[in-house]
Amino acid sequence: MADTHAVETDDAPSNDNPYSQGVRAGDTLYVSGYGPVDPDTGEPVDGDVEAQTDQVLDNIAAVVADAGGDGLADVVKITVYLTDLEDYERVNEAYGARFGAEPPARVCVEVSRLPDDVRVELDATAYLG
Template identity: 85%
Template sequence: MTDTDRIRTDDAPSTDNPYSQGVRAGDTLYVSGYGPVDPETGDAVEGDIEAQTDRVLDNIAAVVDEAGGDGLADVVKVTVYLTDLDDYERVNEAYGERFDEIPPARVCVEVSRLPEDVRVELDAVAYLG
């Protein structure tokens, strides 16, 4: 059995819900889904979908950093959840600006609703080897 560590940082949102911000299993880090929530206020950020996508990516990067990684550079897989696929291209633009020339594998799905009625949520897998 692989050793696992729960990852916790004040630089990403946390709740009283029963899940970890991230779980490291060997060299693999599984980052929980995040919406565009400011970790200092606990509130969803105002602004357009691009600003919200940036906040989500900041949250994911903070968990990767806390686990000993190099932020988004170590992310190898992302799932994007959108409440409206009409936001797809705009999310793609904001997302693309944050990743190097070799972006992670990705899935994007439209969902009927997200917690706090946010428009976008992402989860991620990072390789910390």
Template identity: 80%
Template sequence: MSSEPIVTDDAPRNDNPYSQGVRAGDTLYVSGYGPVDPETGEDVKGDVQAETEQVLENIAATVEEAGGSLDDVVKVTVYLTDLDDYDRVNEAYGEQFAEEPPARVCVEVSRLPDDVRVEMDAVAYLG
């Protein structure tokens, strides 16, 4: 099986050695995104809910570029620098995944790039 990198200007891009997403057959693996506005390249300012909303927009843009939508996401990993933010992240997350939420893992980490508070990666099934 071959894989195909997914590239979109609607999600943050950088010079680091990884793809925004990689499609392998019917499965799309979306790299971890922080709350970076793809138009400005800057982190979104505001509370952790605003950061979470931007992270999910970045994931959605990558999934859409591969021909899917957030409805196709089957697994998400959430990385938080403070588990005290868990409830506020869940509020923003729940707005995007209200009907049939994907499987999920949430872990507290000591630090994320650019000292943001939340990052997520995802797996989508595009079959």
């Protein structure tokens, strides 16, 4: 692949699975899906779905920053995966607090289960041009 490279940072969780934390292709960064895992402990954070959402967004911001971006300010699209759509409004509250007047495009879907039985996972696309 021309003009692509993996992005890896100690400021976001990593594991032994065969995927990159992010892949930069030109000015576009594709950030892998993240659950609410603390990068220092490798364990999901305690707390409600809002606290979990905050940790996920911290993880995404760390990957974007490591790729040369400005954290969440460069995110243009996010996909939200919830194990229970009853959490939708609470996730929106935490999510909305982290983005300004022009939040990124977004998709939200309910899924049957997420790794480590967490309640929320997000992936992102960022523009670093």
